[in-house]
Amino acid sequence: MSAVKAEITPKSLDRIPGWFWGTDQRLFEWILSGQATENSPGDLLELGTYLGKSAVMIGAHARPGEVFTVCDLFESEAPEAANDAETSRSYSALTRDRFEENYLTFHDALPRIVHGPTSIVLDHVAAESCRFVHVDASHLYVHVRQDVMSARKVLRPDGIVVFDDYRSVHTPGVAMAVWEAVSNLGLAPICVSTQKLYATWGDAAPVRERLLRWLESREDLWHTTDAFDGWELVRVNQIKKPAPPAGDAATLRKLGDDLQRTTAELRKAMAESRAATQALKKATAEISLAGPVVRRAVRWTRRVTRRGRA
The missing domain is CATH 1.20.5 (Single alpha-helices involved in coiled-coils or other helix-helix interfaces)
Structure with a gap:
């Protein structure tokens, strides 16, 4: 665990380019803090880290003895043409040096970095070792499906996984892979924001109940619950101040x-x-x-x- 050397706030995180909005910052903080007080130690993993905006917050919650791992291609070429085209188009500013510089602005030591495609992460992270996994790498179905399987492998039974871009119009591959996991692989949704889906392969009901109690105390977050066939889903969004x-x-x-x-x-x-x-x-x-x-x-x-x- 590295010591936090700069305060992590929404304003300070805004200095790092990326797509980690206020609702998700609050949800990450609630989940990671709750796990630290209620759960036994477990590692943390981020698949696709860009310039470190969400990694900075995740790393702040790593306890002594826990390992935080980030896996990203950074400036390296992707192993296939379609993935390489996506990376070049959307993440041309991404380099490992810029990620490390941003991360070390807030922490005194780097996380464990796996520099390469997320397909190799199982060579570095042990099965059932993680309490929290954030998936924000490729948007192509074949790769997201592999990331789903990797997350399932490394998560503990009570671990939580977060999938980015589960509903964006330009990322149908993510939506297909994630909802396929819900339908066929036992993934249990907990809640969704406009950007991310939060789920577990364990029992989602207790987490959802704690989440609802917490949301009732928040004046900056709006929420509602939808019931489906056999499970429920909480929708959460930020209440914006008047312009x-x-x-x-x-x-x-x-x-x-x-x-x-x-x-x-x-x-x-x-x-x-x-x-x-x-x-x-x-x-x-x-x-x-x-x-x-x-x-x-x-x-x-x-x-x-x-x-x-x-």
Whole structure:
């Protein structure tokens, strides 16, 4: 286990390019933290790591005695044309040096790195040794199906596997391989986000129940449960904050200036209103004091007038 030398937050992870969204960051944190407190030690594995965004978080949860392994082609050529074309098109910026640099920004030591296709991972990771596996490598059906079988081999009975891109329009091979595993290989779904499917070859019900209790306490995550033939699935998504008003920076600055000017004018008008109110109260008080004098003067004038007539 390597020590974490920099705080891992959504903001700090944003500095690493990649597709590891807020909902999945929260779900990874909940699963990995829960396993660390409730389960016996077990290793961690990531198939396909890109530039290390999710690996940084996974590695932070490796306990003493546990091994975290990442397997990726990095800049190497894929063993076949179709896979090589996919890698060149989508991951041209990927190099092992960039992954290591990003990872070492947060950790004082690298994970165990298997530099090559995921088909060789079983030569490096023992059967039933892992408590957590993240699959985010090739999108081609033949390779994803092999990754499914590898995950099944290395996971402990209570281990959790996460599949990326299980529903994207450009990754039908992932969807076919994953749902095939659900139908034919006993893979039990726990939950899905917009990007990833979380599942186990063990008993999904207790994990799902704990997840629902946790989600009830979250104000930043939305969730619902769907029932299927013999099993249930929790859908989870992030509740997004309202977007700021549309407009460029100059427009927003002008709106701010106008608001400050209007506020100043309103304060001035209120001050003038208060001063006028005080003046009116003073005049009313003076009139009240003068009233008896005026009435006496009126009575005296009337008496003088009557005498003059007499």
